[in-house]
Amino acid sequence: MIQNSHLIxxxxxxxxxxxxxxxxxxxAxxxxxxxxxxxxxLQLFENERVEAVILDYSMPGMHGGEVAARMxxxxxxxxxxxxxxxxxxxNEVTSLVDLYMTKGEGAPVLLQKLESLLQPVSTSS
Structure with a gap:
């Protein structure tokens, strides 16, 4: 278990x-x-110290694109x-998010993409 792990x-x-x-x-x-x-x-996002979001696109009421825009x-x-x-x-949906993937890509890809989002931006040349 990672200490001081990221809140997702x-x-x-x-x-x-x-x-x-x-x-x-x-x-993980x-x-x-x-x-x-x-x-x-959105309530959790606003009230908690979330460090990244994994958001489904197809949901009743408010779809993922609308949620991403509000976030x-x-x-x-x-x-x-x-x-x-x-x-x-x-494009108007995918442009609101940092990464987009299909559910069929599987768990290893999800973990890899999430980790890439959480990496600090490199300042080396």
Whole structure:
């Protein structure tokens, strides 16, 4: 277990997928907050010291693009990884997030992409 691990917010309306993702991230040493809809996710995002967000695109009520836009207004510096079962999303959605991946890419890719979002920007030449 990593000490002082990053706090990740996962937002997904699919309970099983959310639970599996939470367990995966916790086993990788992350602390995880979970929300089952966009509004709950926004409340956690605003009130907690979240360091990155893993956000599902297709949710009832407020889809991931809308949630990402609101998150960008609140805390534009927090990285957002958008997950989708869809292979192609409109540019106006993907431009709101730092990374986009399909759910079919699997756990190792998710962990790798999340870690890349959390790495400090290198200042070396």
């Amino acid at each position: 917010l996962c937002v997904d309306d699919e309970f099983v997928g959310l639970k599996v993702r939470k367990l995966l991230l916790e086993r 040493g992350y602390r995880v907050l979970a929300a089952t809809d966009g509004l709950s996710g 960008r207004q609140l805390k534009p510096q927090i990285p957002i990884l958008l997950l989708s079962a869809y292979v192609g999303l409109p």
